[in-house]
Amino acid sequence: MTHKHCVNKCGVRTGTGAQCCERARPGTMLLYPLLVLLLLASAACTRTFNITHLIVPEVVAPGITDVEIECRYDANFTLLNWFKGPNEFFRYKPGAAPSTRSFPILGVGRVELIACGPAACRLRLGALTEEATGLYRCDIERDVPPYKFETRTAYMEVHGHEHRRPLLEGLAEEYGDEDDIQAYCRGAPDAEIRWYINGREIEEMRGSPSLKRQSSRLIFQGIPPVVTVQCAEFRYGKLSGSKEMKARWIDPANSQKDERAQEQRNSSQVLSISVAVILLLCFILL
Known part of the structure; x- marks a missing residue:
């Protein structure tokens, strides 16, 4: 009968049969979780993190008060934000409760959610006025390792939506x-x-x-x-x-400089007037 032998790194036989399997099993069991972690890390690092399309109307003609905007992406993000200029008006955080939130901005009477999901976030902006003209931005970010961020902007110009002004x-x-x-x-x-x-x-x-x-x-x-x-x-x-x-x-430093400059100008004017008066008196006396 032939027995299989375990051989250590020095070439010495250390056991046969079941003993060999028992010694090999712990190392093998530790290897599998490590391989899984490596595969997951590799997948996270190699997956793209992009905004593929940002759909915002370039021009909104007179009479049109509602438009749809959309941000499409290929990314595993944790937070999405919509901005007009520096002001945030919509936020989408997958897994949160609630997962979406909107904020008021001038020029847009309504911000309505159509759908936000793993591939795109689509909104309807309603009751537009000319103040809705501006730069719109979609940001996506991943705030857990591996950290990532992507942004894209588009300009929208709204015409002919006149209204009274207070x-x-x-x-x-x-x-x-x-x-x-x-x-x-x-x-x-x-x-x-x-x-x-x-x-x-x-x-x-x-x-x-x-x-x-x-x-x-x-x-x-x-x-x-x-x-x-x-x-x-x-x-x-x-x-x-x-x-x-x-x-x-008002910058306090510049304000003090302006005050000193004004004082110097006033002093110069007083001196000029004084010299003129003295010259006039001399001319009269002569």
Whole structure:
């Protein structure tokens, strides 16, 4: 009878038959999970993470108040965001409860979900006005290893959606740190007033005809820094009119420089006048 022998790495026979199998089994059992993990990691790394199409109308003609936008992708993401300019208006997080959430933006009266899934996210934007013109962006990201991010943008221009504009007044041309930003909005008698700063609604001010907020450098955007204040009037939940104004940020350092420069100019003017008066007196006395 022939017996199979186990041989160690040094070439020494260490057992036969079942003993050999018993010694080999633990290593084999550990190998399979490692292979599975390697295969999963390889699949995660090699899978594409792309936005394949971003469908946004380039031009919205007069009379069209609703449009559909769509973001198509080939990606295993954990979060999708829609933006207009810097302002987010829709979020999709697979597996969360709820998995979708929308945010108000000026120019778009309604944001409706058509469908969001593993291949595409499609929305309907309704009650559009000319303020809906702008750059639209779809972002997808994976916030767990392996971390990934992809974005794509498209511009939409909305024509001929004129509406009445409420009266916005009281906003100063510039503000410094901790100044009070105050404004007043007069809309139609049956309208609800809503306030926006840099395109994002101040929800606690909804229904109030006046806005009051403390100035901070954090709310001034761009170069030079400006803040955009908008009042909008809504009827039956739909935007019917809006007006916006901008204010500049006062840099304390530049403000001091301007004050010193103004003082120097004033001193120069006083000196020039004094010299002119002295010369005039000398001329009269002569």
